Amino acid sequence: MERLILMGGIFLMLFILERIMPQVGRNIVGKSHDISNLGLGAVNLLIGRYFALFTVYALAKYLENLEVGVMNMTSFDSKFKLILGVILLDCVNYWWHRLLHRVSFLMRFHSVHHTDRLLNVSSALRFHFFEVLMGHLFKLPFILLMGIPVEALLLYDVIFNINVYFHHSNIRINRSLDLLLSKLIVTPYIHRIHHSLKWKESNSNFSSFLILWDKIFGTFHPQGDISTPKYGIPGYTQDKYQHFSYMMKQPFIEEKS
Structure with missing residues (x-):
């Protein structure tokens, strides 16, 4: 419970700061943007955490007892x-993220996250619950x-979620500070590149917490001159891709906008 309170x-705090010092204006998405993303987050909290409790955590405890x-x-x-353990888990998440972008079946689910046209802290919750379950497996x-x-x-779990909230946030952060932090962890400018409409940029910066995985495995893309590219996936421009009900069924639908 303490972990959930801390992450919440x-x-x-980031949700409030985005409204005080935003990097990008909110006029590119509708009023239901955050509500839809929060809805996905609620589904993942209810389903994903219980699934993790009976799989990931149960296995770890069992192995610990058996040594x-x-x-x-x-x-x-x-x-x-x-x-x-934290370092190894972060490396596993890096390869899971790369796999999501490499395997078309997995990308059908991960695309729910990438069709977001505005990155903010609610985007950190915008994952299809099937992707969350497969990630645990x-x-x-x-x-x-x-x-x-x-x-x-x-x-x-705490470190990962807090940093995912941070690097998806729409906070106007000092560029020098971002450059300094990005020598160790994933920052907003670094992750915004991963959400770019340009394939070369979106096919980089897969790390979730420690930036070293991208640097070791050759997928690092530095901030460059453009700090805020246009976000999303080419072709997924209709407003329906921002609504909760459509995002839940999006991976199972063939048609594009």
């Missing part, structure tokens, strides 16, 4: 295991192999 508090998995069979200090083999402790899963 950060979300609310199965690489990390459970080492004599590493518990704090080192915690840090290592993707983690299971790595948890089984590495024996990632439950504490690392819990800590990474």
